[in-house]
Amino acid sequence: MALNEAFVGKAFPYPETYFVGVEKIREFARAIGDENPLYIDRDAARAAGYPDVVAPPTFAIAVIMKAQDELLFNPQLGLDFDVVVHGDQRFVHHRPIVAGDELTSTPFVDKVRTAAGNDLISLRTEVTDPSGAPVCTAYGTLVARGAA
Amino acid sequence: MTVALSAVAVGDALTPLTYTVTRKQLVKYAGAAGDFNAIHWNGRVAHEVGLPDVIAHGMFTMASAARIVTDWVGDPGLVTQCEVRFTRPVVVPDDDTGATVEVTAVIGAVDADAGTARVDITAKFGGQTVLGKARATVALPA
Numbered sequence A: 001m002a003l004n005e006a007f008v009g010k011a012f013p014y015p016e017t018y019f020v021g022v023e024k025i026r027e028f029a030r031a032i033g034d035e036n037p038l039y040i041d042r043d044a045a046r047a048a049g050y051p052d053v054v055a056p057p058t059f060a061i062a063v064i065m066k067a068q069d070e071l072l073f074n075p076q077l078g079l080d081f082d083v084v085v086h087g088d089q090r091f092v093h094h095r096p097i098v099a100g101d102e103l104t105s106t107p108f109v110d111k112v113r114t115a116a117g118n119d120l121i122s123l124r125t126e127v128t129d130p131s132g133a134p135v136c137t138a139y140g141t142l143v144a145r146g147a148a
Numbered sequence B: 001m002t003v004a005l006s007a008v009a010v011g012d013a014l015t016p017l018t019y020t021v022t023r024k025q026l027v028k029y030a031g032a033a034g035d036f037n038a039i040h041w042n043g044r045v046a047h048e049v050g051l052p053d054v055i056a057h058g059m060f061t062m063a064s065a066a067r068i069v070t071d072w073v074g075d076p077g078l079v080t081q082c083e084v085r086f087t088r089p090v091v092v093p094d095d096d097t098g099a100t101v102e103v104t105a106v107i108g109a110v111d112a113d114a115g116t117a118r119v120d121i122t123a124k125f126g127g128q129t130v131l132g133k134a135r136a137t138v139a140l141p142a
Helices: A022-031 A042-047 A057-072 B023-033 B043-048 B058-073
Strands: A084-093 A102-115 A118-128 A134-144 B017-021 B079-086 B099-111 B116-125 B131-139
Touching: A022 A057, A022 B023, A057 A084, A057 A102, A057 A118, A057 A134, A057 B023, A057 B058, A057 B079, A084 B058, B017 B058, B023 B058, B058 B079, B058 B099, B058 B116, B058 B131
Parallel strands: none
Antiparallel strands: A084 A134, A084 B079, A102 A118, A118 A134, B017 B099, B079 B131, B099 B116, B116 B131
C-alpha cells in the first residue's frame, strides 16, 4: 500500500519534552557497550568542559523515538510497521546533547516513495532546546519491506 | 587530550574495533533506546517477515561505527555529524556466542579551513560489509 502523500512536507511537533537524564545516558552507553568516561563520569565530563555527562552521538535516536513513532504509527500514513527495517540514518549535531537538556522533537516527512516493492519514508526531525535553538537534526529512512 | 587536526592525514587508519552482539545485548539496547520492534528480539516474528533470524538494531551497529571515532578522539562531543546506510543485517543467533562485527576506519578527508576531519567507516559481519556510506565528521583543534 502506497504511503499517504498528504504527509509530505508537514511538521508533526511532539508535545512532550524529553528530559535528558544522567542515568539514561549511562544506560544507553552501557547498552552499546561503550563506557567512555564522558558518558559515565560526571566529574570527567565537567573537567572536559561540559555541564554534565555527554550523550553518545547516536543517543539522539532515543530522544526522537517517541516523536517519530507517534507519526509512523498514525493509521492515516499507511505504514506497515510489522515489516519495517531501517534504511539509513544521519545525525547533524549542532552541539552535543548533555544530561540536563530539555529537548523538543519535531519530525517532518521529507519524502515518501515506492521502490522494488518496498514503501520508503524519509523523515527529518529537528531537536531544539527550550529557547528554540537547534541541538540536533536527525535524518532517517525507514523501509517497509514488500509492503508496496 | 584529543587529536590535533595538524596530526591527521588522509588515509590514516584508526584502531580497529571488534565486538560481539548477543540477544541479551539487543534486549538491553531495545530498552535503552526505546526501540521494541520484535524483529530485534523475537525469532518467530523475524522469520514471519522473511528475515533469516533476529537481526541487530541498525542503530546498535551505527553506535559501534560511531564508537571507533569517539575512541579515537576521546571527546564524543567533537563528533558533529555521523551517517550510515544499513545495507545488510547483522543476524544474531539464539546462542551464547552471538554475532561478531569488525569495525575499521580511515581518514577520508581533512578540511583545515573548517577544522574538521571526515572518517570513513567499514563494518563487517561474516566477511561482508553491513553499512554503506558510513561516515563521521569530527571537529578538531588545529
